[in-house]
Amino acid sequence: MTPNKENFIKAIYELGGDDKIISNKELAQALSISAASVTEMNTRLLKEDLISHVPYRGVKLTPSGKCIANRLIRKHRIWEVFLAEKLGYDWNEVHADADLLEHASSDRLIERLNDFLDKPTFDPHGGVIPNKDGSLPETSKFPLTDIAIGEHFKVKEVDDDKDFLNYLRQKGIQLNHSYTLVAVDPFESSLTLRSADNSEKIIGQKAALKILVDYESPA
Amino acid sequence: MTPNKENFIKAIYELGGDDKIISNKELAQALSISAASVTEMNTRLLKEDLISHVPYRGVKLTPSGKCIANRLIRKHRIWEVFLAEKLGYDWNEVHADADLLEHASSDRLIERLNDFLDKPTFDPHGGVIPNKDGSLPETSKFPLTDIAIGEHFKVKEVDDDKDFLNYLRQKGIQLNHSYTLVAVDPFESSLTLRSADNSEKIIGQKAALKILVDYESPA
DNA sequence: TAGAATAAAAAGGATGGACTTAAAATGACA
DNA sequence: TGTCATTTTAAGTCCATCCTTTTTATTCTA
The missing domain is CATH 2.30.30.90 (Ferrous iron transport protein A (FeoA))
Incomplete structure (x- = not known):
């Protein structure tokens, strides 16, 4: 799993690919690459069973794809909490550095950081922090x-x-x-x-x- | 500057390449790659004026190479302090995660982290933390x-x-x-x-x- | 001081990731 | 049903990284 693949998965997720199909074109625009490059990355992720594919329609995340996306978002958001709360980042500054750190964080690191931050539930933007196993916390209704x-x-x-x-x-x-x-x-x-x-x-x-x-x- | 190049520079530094010439073979062994691959990387770093080269003897770091090495070590060691002091890592656990994080840290992040840690002088192993500009702190004699x-x-x-x-x-x-x-x-x-x-x-x-x-x- | 041992450089690939453009295939819809 | 937008395929570029093999140069040692 390279940072690139991770970002691709994340892009699908952020476009709503956890429950609906995301077109090639949408992804190409979101990532500022050609549609052909999207197709290529799709074939790679398809092999790893991280996305499912409907020809000429687009892709969506499989359960394991969702898991990876959520775990990445967990890392991202825990870092955001750290940057904002401990290092005094402004809420609009946290994103860029969290984007780098999320790809360089072992599970051990994230869990210890999570403890250090007293297991926060939301990131500085109010986004919910997924569970360690890649599931989303039971959201109260x-x-x-x-x-x-x-x-x-x-x-x-x-x-x-x-x-x-x-x-x-x-x-x-x-x-x-x-x-x-x-x-x-x-x-x-x-x-x-x-x-x-x-x-x-x-x-x-x-x-x-x-x-x-x-x-x-x-x- | 890719993580790979950074690690190469660091390896030279750690073998003593800040003041003496390091042979091709030493580097090949330290990095577990062939000597030919070392030569290849050398030519790349030579172009960027990060190392100087004495044929058949080896390479050593130029001033700008040393600067990069020290800045990387600064990042590494500041992370080590954080992991040990704030996240409760054991001193033998810090290295691996610091090795990842050092390549994913903006200057802003490192400086804020440094402030957060009250500007430590030594890492958990006792290694001195280089200055922001890549110089080594005046060491008392x-x-x-x-x-x-x-x-x-x-x-x-x-x-x-x-x-x-x-x-x-x-x-x-x-x-x-x-x-x-x-x-x-x-x-x-x-x-x-x-x-x-x-x-x-x-x-x-x-x-x-x-x-x-x-x-x-x-x- | 002349080999022999050793190290380095040069040459030639192989791979894999990340991109592209251009052309062919497909699907949607008027 | 034909046109148009989109997707796919094909073909190929570029770069970083690594390899092995073959010179070539140096150093060591008898």
């Missing part, structure tokens, strides 16, 4: 009604009720999308959410109880 | 008579007197060699030194005053 005004969250689970799902679709609320709670009506208890595209959605209190969410970093 | 029993030191300077130099040669005391002070005679004040090859040398007190030494790590 709780009703949208428990969110405080101004907080950012992601929709994790919704009640499997046809009418309710239609209601959500009509409102434009989608699973795994992120929103910010901007207001709660004092009388009706209806919630005003702002989505990533800055549109505002008003949700009734009854619906809010059935939407499970989790905190998320603002980025 | 003082008479051998100031050394306490049991301490390790290196001979830094000796009086330029013919008889005295002959005396030293006869005793087997050499500049830049390391010794341990094992005993001081209570009556004569003569000093018993042990050299690296475990031979013992007895030095008169008058001579000891004219031998300037500095502390050194036991390794």
